[in-house]
Amino acid sequence: MTGRSIAAERHGGASTPVFPDVRGLATIGAARGGTFVPLGRTDRTSSELTWNWENDTVAVYKTSEFRKGLKVQIDGEPYLMIEMNFVKPGKGNALYKCKLRNLIRNTVIDRTYKGGDSLEAADVEETEAQFLYRQGDTFVFMDSKTFEQYELSADQVGDNWKYLKDGMVCNMVLFNGNPITVTPPNHVILKVEYCEPGAKGDTATNVTKPVKVETGAEFPAPIFINMGDLIKIDTRTGEYVERVKN
């Protein structure tokens, strides 16, 4: 897994001056004090070309830039644009029908924007972070590259606490530099701390019993599993995959 800086992509994109439609056109067929001047100039001055981008604190996506994969901010929360459809009645306003996934709560919303609307870009970045330790309801991680430490609440970690072993490298998503989600590797190997004794010779995997692992979580596992065994769990489903040789 490689850390991928989405923020860097965004800044790269925004540094190209993207002209608001109106400005581009206004220099050609311009309105001057309400009077139409058909002989407008077609050049752009250098000050217009370097317009404001450096002073702009918030990068903004205009509807004409809307596309799948955009990370935007709505009501202070980061969203991923997972679908974008352009619809326009022949004699009506252009509409941009978007499906957006909330990157914190994973919920999907439908929003429709009209031509000329815009959305703030979200400063979202993915990084790798090592789980250090848990203290009560606080989970402490360290960025593998910057060594910066982050504290996540039990709420933010959600069900993923079940898989977190000291030193485990997880994928972390930062929004405005603060962690919002942490995702363990797809498969983790955990040591069984307690379970009922295994039935010798019974290798059936469809009959299960609860086993308690080193993180304190319980998973259903086949009845032949014993205390001290190492088992592989799929973190996306919470299902037992296989026993791992010690």
Added chain:
Amino acid sequence: MPSFAPSASWEVLRRRAELFASLRRFFDERGFLEVETPLLCRDSVVDVHLEPFVVPLLAEEGGLRYLQTSPEFAMKRMLAAGAEAIYQVTRAFRRGEQGRWHNPEFTMVEWYRVGDDLRAGMAHLAELADRLLGQVPREQSYAEAFRESVGIDPLEAPDEELSEAARVRGWNGSSHDERDDWLDFLFATVVVPSLRADVPILLYHYPASQAALARLAPDDARVAERFELFFRGVELANGYHELTDANEWRRRAESANERRRKRGRPPIPVESWLLEAMEQGLPPASGTALGFDRLVMTALGKESLAEVMAFPWDRA
């Protein structure tokens, strides 16, 4: 397929050519004269939501010209100069309109017949749909289709009711919103998707605020004598019982420009060859514009314009 090659298959392009031939036969059989009009003109349709490509010229060449968003103005000048029944197959250009069902450069079929009113214009379009799509369209008024799917009367509902209906369906409103913004939104996201997909449908009597270049109904000033053809959820054609009153057009064009200014869009000249023709006298007529690429797309059951055009925008 490499990207230099057409995005449509040869089979589709062959069917497209057949539909073209069939369309021309349809008009020829009815005595329509095929005409051609310029693409680069000094004037252009003044509409709040149509953005023409502006082609800059040297001052001594006249400053600038507009790539036509439709051949409407020029064809109506022909009507004012004695044409009786004319049709044209041409390219039309609309800036910023790009998507699955939009290409900034597209093929438009437009026709006019002197003496036709709303009913006659609709009947003619229905015959054409029957010929090219193999089905006679069902007819319904805009207001009825709107009431059926949204549950609100688009002609009578107060603004607050419309804006609230739009908001709960995902409209991201702003203080600049106008009644037509909510109507368009509800129409595009609720009404059109609820139309039966298997039968073409002709909607008529659009709200007066969306009359564009249509005249208002003589017995109900709330609606315009404007009609549209839809098939498989796609808008295929737009027709009018044409406005002939020059003063009324001047007033609508000025108001459209005022709304364009509010939205930060440059105005389009109100003075035009068309206005001159209308002042001279435009005979009563009905006219319709049909998006030919969309017609091919829906006739062949395709999902996007790129499947029925050789070189869509990103390959042009």
